[in-house]
Amino acid sequence: MKPQKEALEIVKKYISKYNEDNEDKIKENLLKELKNYLVRTGDGTVTLRSEDSKEMMHSSVGALTEAIYKFVKPTKLEERKDPFILDLCSGLTYNAVAALNYNRNAKIHMVEICEEVLFLSLFIDIPLKEHEIIKDKVREYFLNKLGYSYKSKYKNVILTVGDARKVKFYNYDVVFHDAFSPKRDPTLYTYNFLKKLYNSMNKNSVLSSYSSSIPFRRALVENNFIISEEKSPERKRGITLAYKDIDYKPNRVNEVDERLIALSISSIPYIDKTLSWSKEKIIKYREEIKLRVKMEAGNYISTKKIRANKVPNEIVKIQKEDKNSTEIIKKMSKVIGWDSILRRYLS
Ligand SMILES: C[S@@+](CC[C@H](N)C(=O)[O-])C[C@H]1O[C@@H](n2cnc3c(N)ncnc32)[C@H](O)[C@@H]1O
Structure with a gap:
């Protein structure tokens, strides 16, 4: 989209x-023409x-505020030494x-x-001096394209x-999703695309996303990311952090979500086997898998019961263990029957 x-x-x-000399003129006319389409956010x-x-x-809440509080700060960018970021x-x-503002060595x-949105970025005001660096790169792209x-x-x-x-990926320390x-x-939340990301991330790396979607989090778990969450600046639900190869235990995601990810059929991930399916095909295929899992599994616990913690005792016990969310979710999901059915569709 x-x-x-x-x-x-x-x-x-x-x-x-566009040419090398007419940026000011374009800015004036373009912003005038876009007046009814540009929406001002809470931070201006x-x-x-x-x-x-x-x-x-x-x-x-604000486009720049979001950048800082959902991506830059939760990934501890300031403290990382020469991080390589996938934006x-x-x-x-x-x-x-915002990333360069917090870590100039990144x-x-x-x-x-979408080319157009990048072109527009040349003309909007982002009140940080590092905007000049990013603009210069965008400028380079368009001027070269135009000859x-x-x-x-x-x-x-x-x-x-x-x-x-x-796109060909490198090896990153931080991913802004x-x-x-x-x-x-x-499209970019599928089990298969997240695998491509996982394989392009270094030891001690982290991915940040504002989304707390249950199928997205399940797809992260299925790819062996250690999932975690942080408060969001404006929403009740937290943002998602997904770590690769860390040797500490980050915050766990909330307990209800852990159970939903492990036990609810609504957690079945999106799949895109060739990394080229349309969004309609990805959505339709997931609905088909959900139906087949329901048919084959016979009995499964309803989302309502999972939310209310009306689950077998074994699951209640697992959730009390001192482990990270990914370990807890994997262990809980093995208790119910349809885990192995899902795995067939993921392979
Ligand atoms: C929520 S906006 C991102 C805002 C942005 N990070 C910023 O700082 O302004 C989502 C963006 O994803 C882009 N997008 C959608 N599908 C994509 C894809 N398959 N590959 C790369 N970009 C995509 C859209 O064109 C849109 O600009």
Whole structure:
């Protein structure tokens, strides 16, 4: 899913007119034309709607605030030495700018499918000086594409325009996973795409996502990430952190979610076997698996009972163990029958 089509069409008209000398003029005209599409958020920064009018690119709390409190701070970027960050779904580039503001030695690989939104990032105001670094990289991309030769002086940012599922990844210490919500577009929340991420992450690395979706968290667990959660600046549900190869025990996710991820059929992950399926196919295939699991498993515990902790004693005991959430979830899911059925679809 991309940002709102009508806004992107306006931006597109300006891309072909862009050259080394007319940024100010374009800014004036483009922002005027986009007046009814740019939405001001709580911290004064702007955002766009998505193709689905019910979802914005950023929450109302603020685009830059979100970047700081859902991505930069929870991944402890400030404390990391020369981290290599994968900035998935760079969009208007708030996350990338905030990352450099908190750690000037970070190296960033930005990946975004939509050219127009990146072009727009050249003209919005992000009140951090590191915006100039990111803008210069975006400028380099568009000027070269239009036949001008321009080399950014900043070497610590790589920009790839394309579908993240197809992009060649490096090895990262931090992953900002900032796709639209899995309910509307599960493309980057599938078991298979998360495996690609897992395989591209270093020891002691962490992935951060604002989403607390149950199938997303189950897919992370199935890929052996150690899942954890942190408070969100504006929502009751926390954000998700997923660690690879750490030797400490991070915060556990809340108990109800642990049980839902382990026991509820609603946790069945999204699957995209070839990393190329459409979002409709991914959603439909998951519904099919849910039906088949229900049929084959015979009895399973209802979500209502799981929420109320009306589960077998064995499960209650497991949840009291001193382990991380991933270990608890894996152990609990083995107690109920359909775990092995699911595994057939994941292999
Ligand atoms: C929630 S917005 C990201 C906001 C952004 N991180 C920022 O700081 O402004 C989601 C973005 O994901 C992009 N996107 C959607 N599908 C993608 C894909 N398969 N690969 C790469 N980017 C994708 C959209 O075009 C959109 O810009």
